[in-house]
């Protein structure tokens with residue numbers, strides 16, 4: 081379970097995340113939608129304990145991220161925006177390092193490594209240096225790293241960005257297969273993806289939650305029944321909170 | 331503990347994944363040799379010891395250690411991998427310690443590779459090997475102290491060049507704290523106790539006292555304190571600003 085209450089993050093005068101609260105239950109695949117700069121990544125960075133919130137609390141699997149960061153981090157897998165990794169390492173060495181830090185040993189370590197390598201089709205690039213991988217493969221390595229310890233909670237920031245259609249399909253299948261008992265939060269700009277994998281969608285803009293519903297219910301808000309139209313309708317004209325005048329002007 | 335080991339191993343092998351390790355070791359050995367033979371007059375002195383070799387270590391380290399330490403955290407920030415590292419179930423202390431120890435061991439490896447000097451001097455004469463061993467220990471400790479400074483300062487910025495320059499300046503201050511250049515700034519007006527305190531902060535004073543062949547507990551304590559202080563500062567800097 082993820083419980084977020086009154087979460088706020090300010091960068092100087094800019095309020096990137098503005099007093100948001102929501103909970104996510106096991107079995108939910110939550111799509112995090114919003115225009116560029118809406119605060120999606122910032123929220124995810126706070127959930128995973130990378131950024132400290134300006135105010136508000138976050139609990140993941142019953143652990144307060146601020147007070148028991150290690151326990152909270154142990155039950156999460158995280159794909160940061162842009163899938164950063166250690167570019168001078170080979171894919172194999174990188175995954176072995178993650179397995180070390182995640183405390184995977186023996187048979188389970190081997191089977192988990194085999195599992196993510198086959199699921200993300202990394203067998204052909206295992207000995208390749210990450211720096212020399214294509215963007216999509218780098219993203220897949222980032223996903224493999226997040227899935228490695230089979231976490232209860234998955235936070236994926238634009239997981240399918242840069243993937244080819246086959247891999248997009250593969251990752252969606254993967255998410256669907258895992259979704260039964262896990263909590264998965266994905267941010268994406270691909271609205272069809274929300275239809276394909278999410279059973280809940282939150283639209284956020286200017287750091288505020290503007291809608292929180294099932295993708296079907298959201299889509300039915302527009303006469304056309306298309307999620308794109310609803311998205312545009314809800315988020316048009318919303319700017320980060322420090323530039324309200326500009327928004328009014330536009 | 332196993333987290334420190336995992337981070338240590340990753341960091342240590344990463345030196346060898348790029349030409350950095352080889353370039354660093356070769357430059358270190360070359361300069362160490364040049365300093366000892368040309369500037370130090372290793373042969374001309376006609377004495378069987380390694381003093382001309384060790385005397386130049388502080389100046390060698392002044393530029394080479396910051397080159398080693400600058401990437402420690404600045405690179406993690408630049409590439410964004412710090413976000414990955416800090417969202418893994420490791421504490422900031424474990425990460426700082428693992429990375430620092432890897433850099434220190436690497437510096438130790440470069441230092442250990444100067445062993446032909448030791449063999450040469452034993453071949454040419456009959457040196458005090460105890461004193462030489464002590465000087466090696468002193469040199470290693472000094473490298474550790476400078477690296478701790480560099481590790482902390484590299485966490486301040488995402489720019490490796492800036493990290494390098496600040497580290498050189500701060501290390502220079504620490505090296506020279508016992509020298510007239512720095513002490514004269516204070517001796518005119520500050521009480522003698524303050525001047526002595528500043529002098530006692532000098533890496534050089536402690537390094538020289540060890541390299542005379544006596545490993546004094548006070549010198550060990552000094553380096554341990556310097557390292558612990560700067561690594562604590564490193565942790566604080568990271569906790570204060572993890573992003574950017």
Ligand SMILES: Nc1ncnc2c1ncn2[C@@H]1O[C@H](COP(=O)(O)OP(=O)(O)OP(=O)(O)O)[C@@H](O)[C@H]1O
Pocket residue numbers: 091094096114115116117118119120121122123161320573574
């Ligand atoms: N380190 C920072 N300093 C100042 N402002 C920041 C910082 N990081 C993010 N912001 C601002 O916070 C706001 C939210 O950014 P965030 O990255 O969360 O957006 P996002 O919803 O993930 O957008 P995108 O869809 O483009 O990924 C933006 O206006 C951004 O400029």
Ligand SMILES: [Mg+2]
Pocket residue numbers: 120121122161237
């Ligand atoms: Mg983002």
